[in-house]
Amino acid sequence: MKRKVLCMLGALTAVLSAYADGEQASVTSSPSPIVSTKPFEVTIQTSDLGSDVYCYTWAVAGTEEFAASGDWDGAINAKFKMTGSAGTYKLSVDDIMAFYGMTESQLEGVTKIGFIARTSSGRQTADVFAEVVQGRKNAYSGGEGTVQSPFVLKTTDDILALSTTSMDWADDVYFIMGADxxxxxxxxxxxxxxxxxxxxxxxxxxxxxxxxxxxxxxxxxxxxxxxxxxxxxxxxxxxxxxxxxxxxxxxxxxxxxxxxxxxxxxxxxxxxxxxxxxxxxxxxxxxxxxxxxxxxxxxxxxxxxxxxxxxxxxxxxxxxxxxxxxxxxxxxxxxxxxxxxxxxxxxxxxxxxxxxxxxxxxxxxxxxxxxxxxxxxxxxxxxxxxxxxxxxxxxxxxxxxxxxxxxxxxxxxLGWDFADVWEWRTEGSHSYPVLAGLNNQKDPATDEFYNGLSGVEIIDTDCRKLSVYPNPVNSFVNVEADKGIENVTVYTLSGQQVRKAECGGASTVTIECGDLTRGVYLLGVSLSDGTRAIEKIIKE
Known part of the structure; x- marks a missing residue:
């Protein structure tokens, strides 16, 4: 039995495999399989051993075994005390290499870990094993996959590797990108x-x-x-x-x-x-x-x-x-x-x-x-x-x-955050929100959207080209027409007149808008040939 063999070899850290007679048991791990470079928790299901239960555990690397407690009796220690009761018992390990007293090269050979739940009075389970896979080192374009040192993704090969490496889909793995x-x-x-x-x-x-x-x-x-x-x-x-x-x-x-x-x-x-x-x-x-x-x-x-x-x-x-x-x-x-x-x-x-x-x-x-x-x-x-x-x-x-x-x-x-999260972008007469600090963002809307919402509405079909810019407006808005401008009037959407300028046939007119409150306004333009146009403008 494992118990007897380990009593004889208690002074050794590495021991030979043996088998224990004991009560039937099963083991599950989280993560599953156990990853050599990550913390893990195991749950042993067995008959009711009471609440004073300990774990004898050893890591297996080829023909070598590394007992965490050194010997069988060493497991009756607070370090190896299992939580739980009524046949369900858990053990957590934060650092496999330190817990089992191995070197880094020895850790690299570990393929499974054995567990026996036992009591100080002599009851014990049979040996149960959880599979171990090696944690990834020198993976991707750098990093270790931790909060402090995330894996770095810079290349197509990095993304392809991530798509085929399911162990890296776990909740304790961290990635950052380092390039498009x-x-x-x-x-x-x-x-x-x-x-x-x-x-x-x-x-x-x-x-x-x-x-x-x-x-x-x-x-x-x-x-x-x-x-x-x-x-x-x-x-x-x-x-x-x-x-x-x-x-x-x-x-x-x-x-x-x-x-x-x-x-x-x-x-x-x-x-x-x-x-x-x-x-x-x-x-x-x-x-x-x-x-x-x-x-x-x-x-x-x-x-x-x-x-x-x-x-x-x-x-x-x-x-x-x-x-x-x-x-x-x-x-x-x-x-x-x-x-x-x-x-x-x-x-x-x-x-x-x-x-x-x-x-x-x-x-x-x-x-x-x-x-x-x-x-x-x-x-x-x-x-x-x-x-x-x-x-x-x-x-x-x-x-x-x-x-x-x-x-x-x-x-x-709507309460969007334009200090840290969003950015307001204006390109000509097109204005739209994008995410601050992100690459490769383009105008999200169609010309039909902009034309339908803020384009010039021609009342008389003889009216020719009219330009209103910038739009949105901060301090001043300019109006240009290929025919003389007689007057320009600015209204609120409810119809209240807030500006009117007589222009005397000028081809370019500048209207001061700095003191207007934020919002949408209607700008009406009367031309010297009797035609009139209306455009929506945005005051920021």
Whole structure:
């Protein structure tokens, strides 16, 4: 028996294998298998040994064994006291090499660890073993996978290695990116049955041109096929090409739980069954915050298609979506089907095109039920719907469309953080929010959105070119026309006149706007030939 052999060899650290007679037992470990470089916990299930139970344990490396307690009687010690009672007993080890008294080279040979639960009165279990795999060293482009020294990802090979190394999907593994990475075709990270649970900080970099395909029903498809408890932040998924059946999204196909924050996606997402989204296919319980997607999403054959999330049962806040949606049913600009909570989010999608008659489609969320909870949600009133009309279901967004080009709408009305999280970007007459400090972000909306919302409205068809800039406005706005300008008038949206300038036929006029409050205004221009134009301007 192990007990007798070890009594004779108690002075030795390394002992030969033997077997113990004892009560039947089984062992499980967390993580499973045990990783040589990580803490672990084992649970032994056996008959009731009472509450005063200890663990004799030894590491096996080839023909050598390294007993943590040195000898059999040495296990009756507080260091080896197991927690639990009534036949369920646990032991935790923080550092395998130190606990078993091995050198680094000896640790590298360990393949399993043995355990015997025992009492001081002589009862014991039979030997049980847990498998050990070697922790990764010199992996990726640097780092050790810890909080203090995360694995560094810089190359395509790094991403491919992560996608095939399931031990690195554990919740105690940490990654950071050190460069933009062109990914290409790969299998995605994690699976629905074995999701990614780790910690991934993009550090503002992007995964570019990722192409992931799955054809089996029930699978999930994305750069991260599935996550559960993971934290993913500060990451762009740029020009992705994602093709799946169920649960299809650019960043993640399926999110059981966890946190996704400060991430964006672009490209195309195509699903053939339930739950397709520009960022996440199904959010079953994660918190998604300060994210957006411009990806075009297509799901012509099944339910729950959204510009950001196909189906939501978790929490979504401070987000927007702008991609084109082609969908069968339960389609929405931000969420296709919402059974969770959505707050402070915006839908400005290029269009929504249903492929079935009588489909439930809406600018914001494509279904309506008592589980649906939204607050502070906005959508573009002029969002095109092709081949159908808006459903009476699911359109929970408030009608604040005229201010969707105003920074104040996002900062003051919705409460977005423009100090640390978001950045307001203006390019000509186009203004939009992007994530501060992230690479590879482009104008998220279509020309149709900008023209429909803030373009010049020509009252007389003889009116020629008119330019109003900058827009949004800080201090001054300039008006230029190819015909003389007689006067310029600025109104609030309620019709109150706040500025009027007589211009005497000038071709360029500057209007002072510095003391106007933030918001949307109408600027009316009368030209010398009798024509008139009106444009919406944004005061920041």
């Amino acid at each position: 990475i062109t990914v290409g075709e790969f299998s995605g990270i994690g699976t629905k049955s074995s999701p990614f649970k780790g910690n991934f900080d993009g550090k503002g970099y992007s995964l570019k041109n990722a192409s992931v395909s799955n054809t089996a029903i029930g699978t999930s498809t994305g750069v991260f096929n599935a996550i559960d408890g993971a934290t993913i932040r500060n990451l762009g998924v740029v020009d992705a090409d994602i093709n799946g059946t169920t649960f299809t999204g650019a960043l993640a196909g399926y999110a059981a739980s966890g946190t996704v924050e400060r991430c964006f996606s672009s490209g195309t997402v195509t699903g053939t069954s339930i739950c397709a989204g520009g960022l996440i296919g199904e959010n079953a319980g994660a918190t998604v915050s300060d994210c957006y997607s411009t990806a075009a999403v297509t799901n012509e054959n099944d339910y729950a298609t959204g510009g950001l999330v196909g189906k939501n049962k978790g929490i979504i806040k401070n987000t927007y979506a702008s991609g084109k949606i082609t969908a069968y049913n339960y389609a929405g600009g931000l969420t296709g089907a919402n059974y969770g909570n959505v707050a402070a989010s915006v839908a400005i999608n290029a269009s929504i095109e249903p492929t079935s008659d009588g489909a439930y489609i809406a600018r914001f969320g494509g279904n309506n039920n008592e589980q649906n909870s939204t607050s502070g949600t906005l959508s573009w009133k002029e969002m095109p719907v092709k081949g159908a009309s808006w459903s009476g279901y699911g359109d929970h967004s408030a009608d604040h469309n005229s201010s969707l080009l105003s920074r104040s709408t996002y900062s003051d009305l």
